[in-house]
Amino acid sequence: MQISNDFHTVDFDSIPIDSFWKTGDERENKMHRIHAYPAKFPAFITTKALEYATLKGAKINVIADTFCGCGTVAYEATRNGKDFWGCDINPVATLIAEAKSQKYSNEKLNKYFLEILSNFDLLAIARTEIENINERIKHWFREEQIENLLKLKSAIHKTIPSKSHYLKFFLCAFSNILKPTSVWLTKSIKPQVDPNKKHVDVITAFSEQFKKNLFKKKYNF
Ligand SMILES: C[S@@+](CC[C@H](N)C(=O)[O-])C[C@H]1O[C@@H](n2cnc3c(N)ncnc32)[C@H](O)[C@@H]1O
Structure with a gap:
C-alpha cells in the first residue's frame, strides 16, 4: 500500500x-x-x-x-x-x-402549524425558568430569544401528541432555527459569538423553516 x-x-x-x-x-x-x-x-x-x-x-x-x-x-x-x-x-x-423516514400529509402539517402558533400566543414562561436555564444556553442566546424558544418548544409539545411522528417533523424545524436565533456567528461552523448579530424573530424563523420543509406533493414519498 x-x-x-x-x-x-x-x-x-x-x-x-x-x-x-x-x-x-x-x-x-x-x-x-x-x-x-x-x-x-x-x-x-x-x-x-x-x-x-x-x-x-x-x-x-x-x-x-x-x-x-x-x-x-x-x-x-x-x-x-x-x-x-x-x-x-x-x-x-x-x-x-x-x-x-416518515410520511406526512401537508393538510395535517398545516393544521398543526396553525395550532402551534395559537398555543404560542397563549403560553407564558415563568421568570425563574429563564433565570435558572443552563449557563451555556445563556451564553448563546439573548434573553428574549430564550423566552420565545421555550414558549415555542412548549407550544409544539402541547399541540402534538408525544407518540406522533409529526412531533419529530416540528422538532426538526425547531432545532434548525436554533443557530439563526442564537448569537452564533452566521456562516461559521466554528462556535464563535457575534456580539452584533442582527435579531432574528423566533416565530418568523420558525414559520420560514416550516414553509421550507413543506412538500409540494401531498405526501413526501
Ligand atoms: C459522517 S457522519 C454520517 C453521515 C450520514 N451518512 C449522513 O448522511 O447523515 C458520521 C456519524 O457518526 C456518528 N458517530 C460518531 N461516533 C459514533 C459512535 N461511537 N456511535 C454511533 N455513532 C457515532 C456521528 O454522530 C455522525 O453523525
Missing part, C-alpha cells in the same frame, strides 16, 4: 469516470434538506450501492447504518421499499433521521 499526502502528483483528470457511479445533476429529494447536518453524504451513494448490490445478486430486505447521521440512508432505504435499522451517538442526528 502507498499513502501520500502530495496531491500535486496525482492527475485527477486522468482517472476515468465509471459510468455506473456517474449521476446526472438531479437535485436531492427535498426531504434531505429538512435539517442541516454537517457530515451528511450525497444521497445517490445509497441508491447506487443498492443498485450495485442487486446487480451482484444480493437479496436485500433490511439496510443498516450504524453511524446513520441525519438519515440519508434511512430515507433512501424507505424510499426504495427496504426496511431500515440505524443508530447514531448524536440525538439530533437520530431526530432528523426518524423525522425523514
